Amino acid sequence: MSNRDRAVQVRTLAADLGRRFGVDVDAVHVHAGWRIEWRDGPTVATARAWTARRALDPAGAVSLFRDVGRRAWVVAAVRAAMDGVLWSGVASAGPDEARWLLERIVAEREYPDRVDGEREVLVDRLLAALPADHDSRDDGGLVGGMVAERGVSWLVEGEGLDVLSPAEVLTARYVDTRAEVVAWERSLAVLPARVLVERALADPGIDRTTALALVALLPALRVEWAATAAAIRAAAARAMATPRAGGSSGDRSAATTRARRVAPVYATSGPRGRVGHWLREGARAAYCGAVIAGQDRPGLTICRACLDRGTSPLQQRLRGERLL
Structure with a gap:
């Protein structure tokens, strides 16, 4: 192949490469060979694979070079x-x-x-x-x-909500420790939403931009709280569904007796539509099954307050037998 034909072939290859990848490509004669150059665009490996698949440079005689702008x-x-x-x-x-x-x-x-x-x-x-x-x-x-x-x-120093996110505006104002300052300066790392809220609410000199950023942070706080609430509910459900290991009937009886001795906390509709109330002893809660209208049933826990004022036969019998 003559030098003229070789030049035409290389320039055609360069034009095809440029059209394929959307970059400006030059074919340069260097020493005894040719080199195709472009700036940015695809990597050399990608361009070489493309030319190889199409047999555009079967001998691999053309070198490829990507400059970086x-x-x-x-x-x-x-x-x-x-x-x-x-x-x-x-x-x-x-x-x-x-x-x-x-x-x-x-x-x-x-x-x-x-x-x-x-x-x-x-x-x-x-x-x-x-x-x-x-x-x-x-x-x-x-x-x-x-x-x-x-x-x-x-x-972005001094910028507001048109450039920064609400969390970034607040972080720029309220970074405190050395670690927080370094993380912000290097990577615009923001503080947790709850920390930002605490520091903003404690700031007596809060300005308009900061106040707007605080209000704009509300959706993120709602999402964060919803996730926290869901985690709490899931943990509670797992705890309630798991039987207590090693619990004997005596332990359960003692727990029932303790529940009977506490005063009612608030009135509510009880299980299966019965009217009763919940009892609370520390972190524990139990249901008092005292029923208005004389519908008491054996086996229900009844607190002392309901027992003392009750008039149904079951309540009178329990009071007389000093079961509480």
């Missing part, structure tokens, strides 16, 4: 900060360690310049804060070092 480094830095991995296992990541980590993140990601779950406002503001005249070949070290040193909270 400044925005991709910024997105990777924000992602690493928000995920908390930039400082994972070390007290403080320096520029070299940060660059190495960002290189790993970028190398494994398709279209690394795209925001996917990261805070776009953080990406845009970090991009704007970078010096324009910096050597682009070291953008990874520049971005990684800046975020490792300063975190990301400074990018």
